[in-house]
Amino acid sequence: MAYYEADVLVIGGGLAGAWAAVGAAREGARVILADKGYFGTSGVTAAAGPGHWWVPPAQREEAIAKRAEAGEGLADPRWMARIIDKTWDTLPTLADYYSFPQNDKGLTVYRSLRGPEYLRAMRKLAEDLGVQILDQSPALELLLHGDDSVAGARGVHRQRNESWAVRAGAVVLATGGCAFLSPLLGANNNTGDGYLMAAEAGAELSGMEFSAYYTVSPVYSSMTRSMSYAFARYFDASGRELSVPMGPPATAVLARAMLAGPVFCSLDRMPEHVRVRLPQISPNFLLPFVRKGIDPFTQRFEVKLRGEGTVRGVGGLRIADDDCQTTVSGLYAAGDAATRELIAGAISGGGNQNSAWALSSGLWSGRAAARRARESGIRADRSVEAIGAAGLRPAHGDEHIDTDEVIRSVQNEMLPYDKNIFRSAPVLQNSLQVLDQLWLEVRDSGRNDSDNNPSKTVRQRETAALVATGRWCYSAALARQETRGMHRRTDAPQRDEAFTHRILTGGLDKVWTRADASTPQQSPEEIAA
């Protein structure tokens, strides 16, 4: 067992984890960042290229009001203002690490950064600030003090078959959202591990019903880069063009068409001057086409909708204070691991808002974790409890579970358009029955074998997290008996003002939901005004 001590442990090395590590280190903390894969390539940002919500001061009031209305009453203008402000102040400080270009007018463009270069820059910055990076080191479980505050985490260095333990004064979960291995580009590590670890410590989740966002990709590919599809035309198998609106309403239209038969896409509306620049705007986008001998600008290719779960969905760990602390003492959440209802409400924050959130929540949680650690100390002399259970310390049995089979079963409930995009009580109840049964399976079997077979142990734990996440998503979806934002109930197709509140969920063997009384009470008219 490798043993470490740090003031702050950051779990996850995507965009949010990177900023959390930087925030904590700038506050003077000794920081360890552990990533399941590699800090620089892991996560959905590294494989993509985010814009950021970038609003000049004079336009902020209007932008926030517009976005609050779009969030259908569940977003909080105060939090929106906070992340706009934080993002505006922070991105230019990265200039020594990322080569911000000038546009055709000679102005420096800060808002859009290309994924691989952005995360490479963040890694370098973190290294220069003294952050100790543990790559290929998935976390498996949290450690708790006797007073239920967080004491660190335990995991495996999966390339050297060795367990690790980090004792820390505070922990930031930046483990990403969960896209149920849909496959969504860059999301294979994002299996809801952070939700499960936190829930075992008693943390609450919020907004998990907002997990029905889907993105188009070629049928054979995980390339879910979306920009080019702004020019897309879609056709059914007979060659008839489909009437597909721009923006979020496109999902339901495309999903209905795909339930009826294959759907084909053409990017022929993309102007020539954009086509020629595309390899330098999004260098990975064309790779799947070129390598299959498809010209997407002249040929039609079949497309699918890839589930984003809580990635470009909204839900995640409930945020209990302005420092992004969860409802567990000393445990913070940043980026897609946290709920983004605060800034996006009932609709996707998309790349811009979610990146601004990852940056801001990362910096806030990192700084707060550093301050907390300074106050509480690491308390490394105290005995602590490792609290991981399902998939790690089974209640019965010691056989490995067939994780492939369980994952396929979870996907069969969480990804089909007729179950997740078009929701209804009977279908959600059926899915929950299946998921509850799967939970018993992952809870009661499996084997803790992390020193001999770390990949298998990690997979068991990921499988448990996928099942748990599915149960939280659909339990919240069942509780929200209305249609709002990306949550569409065919048996309740209208918005119902009685549900203008956030829905909390949590629990392991018994999943619970309840209304969040702290949701800002504002009518849409007030928000718009």
Place this chain on the structure above:
Amino acid sequence: MIALIFSDRCTQCTRCVDICPTNVFDAVPDQPPAIARQNDCETCFMCELYCQADAIYVEPEIERAVPVDAQQVLDAGLLGQFRRDSGWDEWSADPQYSNQHWRMDEVFTLARAMPRPVVEEETTP
């Protein structure tokens, strides 16, 4: 999915082993890395980007491994395409491959401003 490591190009630097987010490679002494867990590949192409020897080829199909003809990949000039288009390493000084990602917003704006194709609406509700 990850398909090929060209052993005649591979310098055995094991950078791909280090940076693969889903840990598909195993380092092998005195040999190129082995593709040990192909099914774990998420087809993110990151290994190609980090391979300065342009020795790696990722086939775009995500659901299943398909046979790849190494000679065809070579002949088509596909090796190193992603790294070159990204302007990394020796390409960083070439303005042809400079990072144009900042244009994303103007591309979206352009798309939104274009007239939508007129499509006959379905008659069924």
